[in-house]
Amino acid sequence: MSDTGEIPKNYDPLEVEERWLGIWKEENYYFDRNSSKPRFIIDTPPPYPTGNFHIGNAFNWCYIDFIARYKRMNGYNVMFPQGWDCHGLPTEVKVEETHGITKNDVPRTEFREMCRELTLENIEKMRKSMRRCGFSNDWSNEYITMLPEYYGKTQLSFLRMFENGDVYQSEHPVNFCTRCETAIAFAEVSYEDRTTKLNFFDFDGVEIATTRPELLAACVAVAVHPDDNRYSEISGKTLKVPIFGHGVKVIEDEAVDPSFGSGAVMICTFGDKQDVHWWKKHNLDLRKAIDLKGRMTAIAGPYAGMTSQECRNGILSEMAEKGILKRQEDLEQRVGACWRCKTPIEILSERQWFVKVHNDEILKAADKIRWTPEHMKMRLENWASQMEWDWCISRQRIFATPIPVWFCNKCGEVMLPDEEDLPVDPTVDRPKRPCPKCGCTDFSGETDVLDTWMDSSISVLNITGWDGKSVPEYFPAQIRPQGHDIIRTWAFYTILRAGALTGGGHPWDEILVNGMVLGDDGFKMSKSRGNIIVPEEVLSKHGADAFRQWSASGAATGQDIVFSWNDVIAAARFQTKMWNITRFVIMHLDKAEEGMIADRPTVLSDRWLMAKLSSAISEVTESMDSYQYDRAVKTIREFAREIFADNYIEMVKGRLYGSGEGKESALFALKTSVDALCRMLAPITPFFAEECYKHLTGGKESVHERTWVDYEYSDSDAEVQGDLLVRVVSEVRRYKHDEGFALNAPLGHIVVYSPYEINDGGDASSTLNADVEWKCEKPELIKSVSDVRFNFGLIGPKFRKQANAYMNAIRALTEDEKITPPRTVIMDGVETEVLENSFEPVYSYSVAGEKVDLLTLTDDVILTVQKKE
Ligand SMILES: [Zn+2]
Numbered sequence: 001m002s003d004t005g006e007i008p009k010n011y012d013p014l015e016v017e018e019r020w021l022g023i024w025k026e027e028n029y030y031f032d033r034n035s036s037k038p039r040f041i042i043d044t045p046p047p048y049p050t051g052n053f054h055i056g057n058a059f060n061w062c063y064i065d066f067i068a069r070y071k072r073m074n075g076y077n078v079m080f081p082q083g084w085d086c087h088g089l090p091t092e093v094k095v096e097e098t099h100g101i102t103k104n105d106v107p108r109t110e111f112r113e114m115c116r117e118l119t120l121e122n123i124e125k126m127r128k129s130m131r132r133c134g135f136s137n138d139w140s141n142e143y144i145t146m147l148p149e150y151y152g153k154t155q156l157s158f159l160r161m162f163e164n165g166d167v168y169q170s171e172h173p174v175n176f177c178t179r180c181e182t183a184i185a186f187a188e189v190s191y192e193d194r195t196t197k198l199n200f201f202d203f204d205g206v207e208i209a210t211t212r213p214e215l216l217a218a219c220v221a222v223a224v225h226p227d228d229n230r231y232s233e234i235s236g237k238t239l240k241v242p243i244f245g246h247g248v249k250v251i252e253d254e255a256v257d258p259s260f261g262s263g264a265v266m267i268c269t270f271g272d273k274q275d276v277h278w279w280k281k282h283n284l285d286l287r288k289a290i291d292l293k294g295r296m297t298a299i300a301g302p303y304a305g306m307t308s309q310e311c312r313n314g315i316l317s318e319m320a321e322k323g324i325l326k327r328q329e330d331l332e333q334r335v336g337a338c339w340r341c342k343t344p345i346e347i348l349s350e351r352q353w354f355v356k357v358h359n360d361e362i363l364k365a366a367d368k369i370r371w372t373p374e375h376m377k378m379r380l381e382n383w384a385s386q387m388e389w390d391w392c393i394s395r396q397r398i399f400a401t402p403i404p405v406w407f408c409n410k411c412g413e414v415m416l417p418d419e420e421d422l423p424v425d426p427t428v429d430r431p432k433r434p435c436p437k438c439g440c441t442d443f444s445g446e447t448d449v450l451d452t453w454m455d456s457s458i459s460v461l462n463i464t465g466w467d468g469k470s471v472p473e474y475f476p477a478q479i480r481p482q483g484h485d486i487i488r489t490w491a492f493y494t495i496l497r498a499g500a501l502t503g504g505g506h507p508w509d510e511i512l513v514n515g516m517v518l519g520d521d522g523f524k525m526s527k528s529r530g531n532i533i534v535p536e537e538v539l540s541k542h543g544a545d546a547f548r549q550w551s552a553s554g555a556a557t558g559q560d561i562v563f564s565w566n567d568v569i570a571a572a573r574f575q576t577k578m579w580n581i582t583r584f585v586i587m588h589l590d591k592a593e594e595g596m597i598a599d600r601p602t603v604l605s606d607r608w609l610m611a612k613l614s615s616a617i618s619e620v621t622e623s624m625d626s627y628q629y630d631r632a633v634k635t636i637r638e639f640a641r642e643i644f645a646d647n648y649i650e651m652v653k654g655r656l657y658g659s660g661e662g663k664e665s666a667l668f669a670l671k672t673s674v675d676a677l678c679r680m681l682a683p684i685t686p687f688f689a690e691e692c693y694k695h696l697t698g699g700k701e702s703v704h705e706r707t708w709v710d711y712e713y714s715d716s717d718a719e720v721q722g723d724l725l726v727r728v729v730s731e732v733r734r735y736k737h738d739e740g741f742a743l744n745a746p747l748g749h750i751v752v753y754s755p756y757e758i759n760d761g762g763d764a765s766s767t768l769n770a771d772v773e774w775k776c777e778k779p780e781l782i783k784s785v786s787d788v789r790f791n792f793g794l795i796g797p798k799f800r801k802q803a804n805a806y807m808n809a810i811r812a813l814t815e816d817e818k819i820t821p822p823r824t825v826i827m828d829g830v831e832t833e834v835l836e837n838s839f840e841p842v843y844s845y846s847v848a849g850e851k852v853d854l855l856t857l858t859d860d861v862i863l864t865v866q867k868k869e
């Protein structure tokens with residue numbers, strides 16, 4: 001008897017999970033820097049600390065935890081770090097709300113401190129949720145991007161790339177959110193469809209169509225296609241801009257679409273990306289009509305200070321008044337918007353910091369990485385190939401990593417801090433030396449801060465031990481798990497930065513791209529749809545393991561997964577089933593005396609089970625190796641439910657309850673199966689597997705300290721014959737049911753005729769409560785027609801009152817006639833036609849003079865049943 005007490009009848013996931021959380025030690029999951037084991041470093045996504053570990057996070061982390069636990073069981077020294085990507089606008093907005101201030105009401109340092117406090121609270125909330133899910137994070141490798149030890153590295157990476165010439169500043173048009181008052185990168189622009197008005201108006205005698213009349217003050221040229229004869233007269237001439245009166249040239253450009261609008265377009269700085277192209281190509285003036293807050297500038301004259309919307313309305317009515325607005329048409333348009341606040345972006349030209357994008361190098365590095373699923377690589381390739389501008393990394397915000405730069409107030413020289421002084425806040429700290437160019441000691445600190453992707457894109461360098469000097473000790477990491485929604489940001493930027501900072505290295509051997517979690521209605525979860533499920537709700541009802549099992553089983557890797565309560569319930573039910581199996585097995589193992597468990601299977605059904613187990617193990621192993629968790633869970637469930645519980649356990653009960661031969665072999669098969677199932681379930685349902693394993697081993701061992709299951713057994717005879725045995729048992733059970741026998745009632749004598757010599761150790765006899773004999777020969781059957789079966793549906797309507805007479809006439813036929821009916825019979829002395837399909841012969845069989853029932857399984861396997869009288 002084990003020292004863990006009786007096994008409770010019911011499995012209570014909530015009690016079990018809470019208990020193990022109190023017992024497990026975090027240190028067991030620490031990466032060991034002195035280990036000689038092969039290392040496996042996971043570049044985990046650092047979530048944004050909103051305080052809410054949402055279901056998409058939880059789903060992603062399940063996958064990461066499956067990997068970490070599986071690799072540990074396979075002998076790897078695993079690092080499953082936990083990062084927090086802290087900086088960013090949502091926290092600033094939250095702090096403004098909570099404290100009832102705007103960011104400019106308090107000093108920058110004070111505002112940052114408020115953001116830090118809120119972030120730390122949120123991180124603690126999320127840590128709690130993660131622990132409750134049973135994730136085996138390595139908390140000794142936690143990093144928080146807002147803390148000095150991390151953002152010092154972000155600043156160091158900035159300095160390194162500045163020295164290499166990969167970081168530069170320039171006045172260049174960038175995407176700008178006037179609500180967030182900051183530049184944003186292309187990757188942060190989301191596109192939305194909307195209907196807008198295309199306004200046709202008279203532009204100094206030329207008809208022009210525009211969707212942005214408010215930019216008229218920023219008009220710097222009118223462009224036409226060189227082959228457009230309508231405009232050959234005016235090409236090269238100067239036109240007067242309506243309302244504002246400044247002169248602009250008419251230029252020719254191949255990119256003008258003569259079929260759009262009137263074929264003449266006005267170029268403004270800047271209506272869209274195309275304007276930027278033309279502006280650069282034709283070296284046009286820069287006229288800034290919109291400022292960083294989205295207000296019209298002084299060049300907009302009477303419209304200065306208005307929002308662009310107000311200005312648009314004003315200009316359109318002025319055009320109408322002046323009689324130059326010809327007509328308006330609806331136009332379907334895709335508009336770029338800020339991904340956070342959905343405000344349409346403006347393209348504004350200001351001094352910004354940029355990182356050079358070397359697309360070729362990024363694509364080369366991507367080729368060295370193994371992508372799962374493979375097609376996700378294309379998303380990165382497509383994105384890289386359409387990148388035309390460098391990555392704008394400066395932001396006009398506060399809660400972020402400061403850009404470690406000062407400017408000399410006299411000569412404008414850029415001053416950098418010494419590496420050992422990092423991190424610095426240039427708005428507070430001062431350079432140590434005077435300006436090397438002019439000797440001046442008067443400096444201004446850069447107030448712009450870094451894009452948060454500058455922090456998170458060095459996560460892999462941080463965890464692999466980067467010190468700024470050389471390629472990190474543990475670089476590259478083995479795997480990067482992440483969602484497909486951040487391929488063009490986090491994956492792209494990480495590859496870019498790892499390459500730039502390690503001299504062309506690729507950040508990971510492998511990238512695993514996960515899908516998103518959709519609501520149970522199949523749509524993206526959102527407040528407005530009311531389809532949000534929080535992990536806590538699932539956990540408090542069914543426990544973490546059921547949630548984890550759902551994550552594993554719900555979809556193929558990379559595919560979006562639809563949340564389904566039914567699937568969670570099915571997962572919980574499987575645990576109940578497995579619990580009952582485990583209890584049954586442990587009851588028998590506990591009763592077994594010392595030395596009563598064999599060291600290998602000897603009886604057919606045991607050998608059969610071990611062969612099935614062995615192939616289930618190799619399938620699960622293959623699935624785990626290729627991140628196909630849905631396939632792994634399916635295989636485990638099928639083996640446990642169908643093969644082990646429904647077929648095997650039913651068959652082996654006779655030997656288990658008896659004391660005869662073959663019990664030792666059965667105990668071996670039971671123990672080996674439960675042990676293997678626990679170990680295969682350990683990465684997916686860690687609490688459940690641990691609880692079962694505790695009872696199986698008498699509390700001596702933790703399943704999470706065991707190696708991955710490696711039981712191998714091959715026995716093709718046992719597989720073929722065992723399959724037949726299972727088939728025979730189920731056919732005879734069905735027969736018993738059809739014949740009105742109780743399942744455990746004695747049946748009689750059964751002979752199975754098959755092409756194999758089979759010794760089932762008495763399993764079929766005890767399972768069926770019959771005397772089952774296996775013969776490797778063909779039976780000498782005598783077949784005769786014993787009766788006829790009538791089709792009353794045909795006979796009744798046709799013969800009505802004469803039905804009995806018809807049936808008597810048929811019964812009177814000879815045996816041969818019953819098989820091949822004559823055309824007519826004599827019925828009450830009258831010759832009557834035999835109705836087609838109105839009856840069929842019923843055969844009976846006998847062997848050696850004894851009447852038997854015949855069950856045909858296949859062409860070469862038949863059973864005879866001689867029922868007990
Ligand atoms: Zn915004």
Ligand SMILES: [Zn+2]
Binds near residue numbers: 408409410435436438
């Ligand atoms: Zn200077």
